[in-house]
Amino acid sequence: MFNKVLYIKYHTTALKLGITAFKTIPFKSEKSFINGQWVSAQSGKNLDVFNPATGTLVGTVPDMNTADTQIAIDSASKAFETWKNTTAKERSQILRRWYSLMLENQNTIAEIMTAESGKSLQESNGEVIYGNSFVEWFSELARQVRGEVIPSSDRSKKILIHHQPIGVVGLITPWNFPHAMITRKASAALSVGCTVVVKPGEDTPLTAVEIMKCAEKAGFPPGVINLLTSSRENTAEIGRLLCKSPLVAGISFTGSTTVGKILYSQCAPGIKRIGLELGGNASFIVYKSANLDKAVEGALTSKFRNCGQTCVASNRFLIQADIFDAFVDKLVAKVKNLKIGNGFDEGTQIGPLINEAQLHKVSNFVEDAVSKGAKVLVGGKPASHIGKLFYEPTVLSNITSNMLVYSEEVFGPVISLIHFNTEEESLHIANSNDVGLASYFYSEDISQVFRVSHNLEVGMVGVNVGLISAAEAPFGGIKQSGLGREGSHLGIEDYTYIKYTCLGNL
Template sequence: MFAVKTFRPVQVQPRTMHLFNNKAYINGEWVSAKSNKVFEVTNPATGEVIGTAPDMDAADAQHAIDSASKAFATWQYTTAKRRSLYLRHWFDLMVKHHESLAKIVRLEAGKPVMEARHEITYGNSFVEFFSEETRRIQGAIIPSPVANKKILVEKQPIGVAGLITPWNFPHAMITRKAGAALAAGCTCVIKPAEDTPLTALALMLLAQQAGFPKGVVNVVTSSRGNAPGIGNLLCDSHLVAGISFTGSTQVGKLLYKRCSSRVKRLALELGGNAPFIVYKSADVDSAVKGAIAAKFRNSGQACIAPNRFFIHSDIYDSFVEKLINEIKALKMGSGEDLEVQIGPLINQAQFEKVSSLVQDAVSKGAKVLIGGKGAPQHGRLFYEPTLLTDIKDDMMVYTEEVFGPVVNIFRFDSEEESVAMANNTERGLAGYFYSQDVSQIFRVARKLEVGICGVNQDMLSTAEAPVGGVKESGLGREGSHQGIEEFTYLKYIALGNL
């Protein structure tokens, strides 16, 4: 082990300070926790304290729910055009403050500067998309079997939406959910992750500037200890019409069970165990570059990151050799260095999880071809990009989502074998494969049990496409026009005696 460093608060540049806030946002006001308690927010790359946020509990969350419910009484009747303008103004402000938002993400999530900038651009795109989609939330007129009867179908907002967001994409996961909910006419209570609340508060400052009425958007921050109580209240409250959650399958199942007592609308984007298959017809160089981009984005801390790599025997050695060379070229570090590609893991618990998964695999016979340990020269939460071979089904990395910079490689000989191995998991969020065989592309794309499939492509997420999984990877979809469906219900109106 290595010595623990003594940390001091980081000095944030004035041009970024204007978006930093140490208060939560409820009913259009900046408020402290009723208890006046706060928790520290640290930079995982350095361990330095960068700010504090209110440590709220269920009483504070109830205030936010009440405010959102009161606001919904009028917000639901706002015209689609008006909601579109609010969202567009919010988007314009995000674009204007792009660098400031990126710096906050970099500081509290530990992301390399280029990756933080990319997340802001990506996250902004959802608000832009939903600002445009707002005016296309349309119902239908259905031909009636009776001459004097008219069948109308309208889409109406479900009500108050509880949005529980993760730390790995603290900007984009809020905009992807809130953009759709607000477009539909819902009001929101947002519970950001304990590790990354400052991005959410910065977004609320811009939402306030965009003119959203009081209570339409609210953010409740809390430490890890108070998070379950707030989550339970969102599930139990009769004033909350639906929950949208992105996070672990374990927590998603708890929310699913909790919401069942009220038959509450639920959208879940949960953990993945994505396969990455490379067939013998593939362009190996392209597959290697795709593997690097898909796997090591955010240091592997993405639910659509590939976890299990299946390589055809004929190209196995070539692929592994080239992948190792590319991994060696990855630059680790923190700060504003534009060349850094690998940052830290988010917290000590995540570091210990990745370390234990690798240690378990090695103890059971896995071979480490590169990496396999922490990188304390960069900081206590950095873990070396790692490549493991000789993986067996009794190893935890075989079934568990690593959520870190670890590649697990398997060899296969037939298409049938590769698909069977890829589908041998309870998760089904994303999947990737590389092939130049057109017939094979259509066969495998159909057979993979995933909600998102990348074919010769590592960049899957975009505002225009629906994101979500099958099996234990969740319910519902986010992004695209389908994302709005999670926040609307259909009302059938029968007009008779015409």
């Protein structure tokens, strides 16, 4: 076992979430959680986890492969035979304990998240609160899943409809929200009687480990919830086995559209249930009736949260010609004052990009735009004076349709400004792609609010707001942005099937 201990020393004043001071925390090597046991990889290999802000080692986890995956699947399959027969009240109580334990350990989870993802401590605490809200929500919803009695046309028959858990579910989650993406999926599946095998993002597995420690203490029976940590090199094979195994009834994946298509095709031979929350290219539209100060604040929230590394981050900012200059002046002034730095430093608003591949992508997108005539209003280059993976918050104007930033998701701190004249033109631009996750717009014209909201071809719309996620709301997209919904009362649908029972000769 790797026996190095790295002490990360930091101290910060209280932020907004009741945090006081932070102590020196040792990050040690961790194990994965399978069948109620903390285990190493069958191969004996480990994966190092680094802080993207500093490049320092923050811990290690097992580098698991398909051999470990099969053990996890077998364990989940065996556990399902009893977990499916637990009462809704029993599942609700365990989920509630899990929620309470993560609430008690919020600061620790947030600190680990900041250390391995680079996001600010304030954002990490916000994510823990958000992720916990799904466990709370589904702990309550577990007892609200109801069937139906449908009146029969034959007086001697009764028609009964009820929901049953589909079985073992593979949950493949990304690095950018290492707490919320696990809890949003797992709590829904567990609440209705499914068992789960969780494969977290390769860059941020330590948060997942901490979540599992809380799950173990909450009292989930062995095999009900399992964790597979692995390197990027083993991820594809693990995903393939989860998709093709006859013991796995469903897959839920959050990540890129490209990978989502691969998983979709791998599930096809088994006609497997699949939920996909994939990429987006969100538009942020500001109409001439908008409150510009609120629109600017919404733009900053929508774009720069997690350094722009969110699937619902706005990419194309469509500004009506009448107020284009006024909006841009206010926006650029705000962007210039954003603080870039280590997530543990007080006041940090923009952390690093997650890895070198993402840094190169953002740099390439900006360079492509500039080479084709875009104008840099602020930023436009790596912030290498701060650290290897930092990129300056950037605003580009003179954007045209032949630029990468126009048609593809940048997944970084880059705002691309496009002006338009009419509402029809704005909708044409916003809808002119093959993804449809989220869009945002600002308008004080109530008729326009209803028209635009109706005509935007996306699964989620933010009107006069830059942050739309909530446990009570159905999260998901249309077109190539995915299938299914997470959160809300609809969040259980990916994890249950409907059984119809006909009682005859009554």
